[in-house]
Amino acid sequence: MYQGRIWDVVSDTFSLTPDSEPLTRDYIAHPGAVAVVVLNEENQVLLLSQYRHPVHMVLWEIPAGLLDVQGEDFVVGAARELAEEADLVAAQWHVLTDFFNSPGSSSEAIRIYLARDLSPVPQDQRHVRTDEEAEIAFRWVDLAEAVEAVLSGRIHNPSAVVGILAAAQASAGGFSQLRDAHAPWPEHPAQRGQ
Secondary structure (H helix, E strand, O other): OEEOOOOEEEEEEEOOOOOOOOEEEEEEEOOOEEEEEEEOOOOEEEEEEEEEHHHOEEEEEOOEEEOOOOOOOHHHHHHHHHHHHHOEEEEEEEEEEEEEOOOOOEOOEEEEEEEEEEEEOOHHHOOOOOHHHHHOEEEEEEHHHHHHHHHOOOOOOHHHHHHHHHHHHHHHOOOOOOEEOOOOOOOOOOOOOO
16 A cells, blocks of 8 residues: 555455455554663663654664564674664573564564673774664663663653563573574564464
């Protein structure tokens, strides 16, 4: 129905059962995304602030981005976003959680990673941020303080909300229940039905 620069709007007609009336639904066809909870040795999470025009607000977020490079490994995409948005490299990666951002209106699936054992990207190899990303500001926050910010309504970005709460739960369990960074992700738009 509409082809956009980043995503399209499609219209599907389907039946829930063989003898039910067909239904038609319009939704955003999305390539999927990754987000990264960055946790340092002091159990602090990296938050970044970025202007988001659809809501006309500057939001506290975690590094995140589209999986819009054809065939790119999900962890490689997450590492790319971490380097581009936060100038960091992580030696340790795990899956925190997977979720659908808005399953009633979009095919988007998001995988949130936990990145630890951090080091900076060398100055001469850093990504040049433009547009809204040029205004990104950073803040390290104790994980418990970040949870409080979520619960008090000061953090609104869905990846940050889900990621921070998942990281707090994982931290309480010593991170022992986390999945491998390369765990299957059958809910990703390109993996469905395979």
